[in-house]
Amino acid sequence: MPIRSAHIRESFGDRVFLVSVYLLLTIVLLVILYPLVFVVSSSFSSPLAVSSSRVWLWPVDFSLRGYQVAFSNPQIVTGYANSLYYTVFGTLISVVFTVLVAYSLSRRLLWGRGAIMFFIVFTMLFSGGLIPTYLVVKNLGMLDTRWALLIPQAVAPFQVIIARTFFMVTIPDELAEAAALDGCSDLKFLWNVVIPLSKPIIAVLVLMYAIFQWNAYFDALMYLKSDALQPLQLVLRGILILNTFASGTMDPEVMAQRRLFRPVAVYPFVGTLCLRGRSRFPAPVRLSDYERRGRILPGLAH
Amino acid sequence: MIESETHASAALSQSSAHPQPAARQRTSQSYLALRSLRRHWQLYLIALPALLYFIVFRYIPMANAVIAFKDYNVVKGIWGSPWAGLKHFELFFNNPVFWTLLKNTLSLSLYALVVGFPLPILLAVCLNEVRDGLFKRLVQSVTYAPYFISMVVMVSMIMLLLSARLGVVNQGLGALGFNTINFLGDPSLFSSVYVWSGVWQTSGYAAIVYLAALSGIDPALYEAAKVDGASRLDKIRHVDLPGIMPVAVIILILNVGNLLSVGFEKVYLLQNPLNQGASEIIATYVYKMGLLNANYSFATAVGLFNSVINLILLVLVNAFARRVSDVSLW
Numbered sequence: 085m086p087i088r089s090a091h092i093r094e095s096f097g098d099r100v101f102l103v104s105v106y107l108l109l110t111i112v113l114l115v116i117l118y119p120l121v122f123v124v125s126s127s128f129s130s131p132l133a134v135s136s137s138r139v140w141l142w143p144v145d146f147s148l149r150g151y152q153v154a155f156s157n158p159q160i161v162t163g164y165a166n167s168l169y170y171t172v173f174g175t176l177i178s179v180v181f182t183v184l185v186a187y188s189l190s191r192r193l194l195w196g197r198g199a200i201m202f203f204i205v206f207t208m209l210f211s212g213g214l215i216p217t218y219l220v221v222k223n224l225g226m227l228d229t230r231w232a233l234l235i236p237q238a239v240a241p242f243q244v245i246i247a248r249t250f251f252m253v254t255i256p257d258e259l260a261e262a263a264a265l266d267g268c269s270d271l272k273f274l275w276n277v278v279i280p281l282s283k284p285i286i287a288v289l290v291l292m293y294a295i296f297q298w299n300a301y302f303d304a305l306m307y308l309k310s311d312a313l314q315p316l317q318l319v320l321r322g323i324l325i326l327n328t329f330a331s332g333t334m335d336p337e338v339m340a341q342r343r344l345f346r347p348v349a350v351y352p353f354v355g356t357l358c359l360r361g362r363s364r365f366p367a368p369v370r371l372s373d374y375e376r377r378g379r380i381l382p383g384l385a386h
Numbered sequence: 387m388i389e390s391e392t393h394a395s396a397a398l399s400q401s402s403a404h405p406q407p408a409a410r411q412r413t414s415q416s417y418l419a420l421r422s423l424r425r426h427w428q429l430y431l432i433a434l435p436a437l438l439y440f441i442v443f444r445y446i447p448m449a450n451a452v453i454a455f456k457d458y459n460v461v462k463g464i465w466g467s468p469w470a471g472l473k474h475f476e477l478f479f480n481n482p483v484f485w486t487l488l489k490n491t492l493s494l495s496l497y498a499l500v501v502g503f504p505l506p507i508l509l510a511v512c513l514n515e516v517r518d519g520l521f522k523r524l525v526q527s528v529t530y531a532p533y534f535i536s537m538v539v540m541v542s543m544i545m546l547l548l549s550a551r552l553g554v555v556n557q558g559l560g561a562l563g564f565n566t567i568n569f570l571g572d573p574s575l576f577s578s579v580y581v582w583s584g585v586w587q588t589s590g591y592a593a594i595v596y597l598a599a600l601s602g603i604d605p606a607l608y609e610a611a612k613v614d615g616a617s618r619l620d621k622i623r624h625v626d627l628p629g630i631m632p633v634a635v636i637i638l639i640l641n642v643g644n645l646l647s648v649g650f651e652k653v654y655l656l657q658n659p660l661n662q663g664a665s666e667i668i669a670t671y672v673y674k675m676g677l678l679n680a681n682y683s684f685a686t687a688v689g690l691f692n693s694v695i696n697l698i699l700l701v702l703v704n705a706f707a708r709r710v711s712d713v714s715l716w
Binding site (some may be wrong): 097101115116117180188189191196205210218219235236271295299345 | 524542
C-alpha cells in the first residue's frame, strides 16, 4: 500500500495558523511596497500634483519634467560620473586586495596565519576612531583627492572572513599540493585554478563592495572639498536634505514646492541602478557555514 | 589605545602558548616559519597589500589615538604635542552634554536592538512556512529591496513621506480625522522614526541569513516531528527556533558589540534643529567637535571612550554567550 504522507490532512489549528501567516506576510508586503510605489509614482507625476498632495498611489498628470530637470542639473551629472568612477575603481581595488589576502590566509600550511587573521579581525572589534583616521588620510596628502574614497575603506575584515571561508571550503589543500608537485607556483595556482573556481565568491564581493561604494556619503563629506569630486550621494544630500532645513525653520512648505520635483526625479533611477543585481544576489553571509565550523571569527579561536 | 595594545598582545601570546616546552617550541617554530617563508613567499607577498592597508588605515589610527591624552597641535604633530593627561576625558565626563549623549545613544541602540533583532527572525520563520512559489518569491524580493536604497535617498524618502504638512502619512491621518503629527520635528518621536524606518529598510535583508540557516536544517527533523503529530507551531518552536539559535546568538553578540556605535550616517542626516535634543549621539558629536570645530584631541577622547565601551560590551556578551549557549564569536 503506497504511503500517502503528502495527503495527511492539516488540522484546523494548522490551517488557521497558515492563513494568519499568509495574512501577516501580505500586510508586510504592502507596507514595504507602498513607499516604493509612492516615490516612483511621484517622480512621474507633474510637480504641481506632487506639491498639492494629489499623488497617493498612481502617477497624476503623467510628466517627465522631474527627470528633465534632474538630468539637466550639471551637479547631478558630475555626481553620477564621479560615483561611477569611485564604484568601479574602488570595487576593483577592494576585490583584488580581499581575494589575495583571503586566499593566502586560507592555506593551512601558511605559518602564522592564525596571528595574521587575528591582526585583521581585531580591527572589527576596536578602532582608533574618526579623528585619528582622518589625520592619517590628511598626513598622506589624500584629502580632497579621489584616493580618499578609494583607499581608506578598501578592505573590510568581514569580507576577508567570508572569502577565506569560501576558499577553505572549496579549494582543498590536496589540490594545491598536487599542483605544487607538478611544479606549479602558488601564484600560478591562484590565477589558473583558484580564481576560475571562485566566481561565486568574487561576484558576492563585487556586489557588496560596489553597493557600499555607491551608497557611501560620509567619507566624501569628511575628505572632499571640491565640487568636481563629489559623489552622487553628497550631491543628493545637498539637494534633498540640506535645503529642507537650511533656514532653520520647520516650515518646508514653500521650499518644498520649489524643490519637490527635483528629489522625486532622482530616486527611482538610483533605486533601479542598485536593484539590478538583486535577483541574482546570493545569501550574503552564509552564517550557517561558520556555525557548522564552530566559531565565526576564526582568527580569534585559540 | 593602551587598552587595545595590551589586549591584542595578551590574546596573541595566549594563542601562541602551547603545552610544549618553550625551548623546543621556539626552534621548531622558527624552523617552520623559515620553511613556510621559503616555500610560500608568494603567498606572503600577495597578503602584503591588504596587510599594509590594515597597518596604515586601521592600526596607525589606533596609535594616533594617543592625541586623546595630549593637546594636539597641528604644527607640532601627533608625537610632538604636549601631554595633557586625562584632561579631555574629564572635560567630557563633566560636560552636561555627556549624559544626554549617553542617554540618546543607548536608548536609540537599545530600541533598535529590541525591535530590530526579533523581527527578521519572525519574517524568516513566516517565509519558511509558505509554500515555494510566486508569493514567496515576491515577498522575499520586495522585503529586501529597500536594503539597496542609499542612506541619503532613504532619509529623503522618510522626509517626503512623513513631512508635517505634505507627507502622505499625515495626509492619510488628516483624511481619517486625526491630528497631524510632526514626525521629524518632535524629539520624542525621533527614536521611533529612526528605528522603524530601519526595520522597514533592513528586515528583509537580515532575514536572508536566517532563511539560509533554516534551509540548512535536516529535513529528517521535520519528518520526525510530523510523525509525532506536531502542529506547525510546534515545529517552529522545537525545530526551527533551535535550528537558527546559533546564528541568532552570533548576530545578537555583534549587535550588542556595536551598541554605542549607532549608525552615524542616518542619524546625522535625520538631525534638524528641532529634534536635536534626542538626535545628538556620541558619533555625531565626535564629528562636530572634531572636524567642524577642529577640536581634535577632545573629539578623539570621546571617540576612544566609545570604542572602549564597545569592546568591553562585546567581550562581556561573548563570554556570557559562551557560558550559556556554547555559541560565541571566539
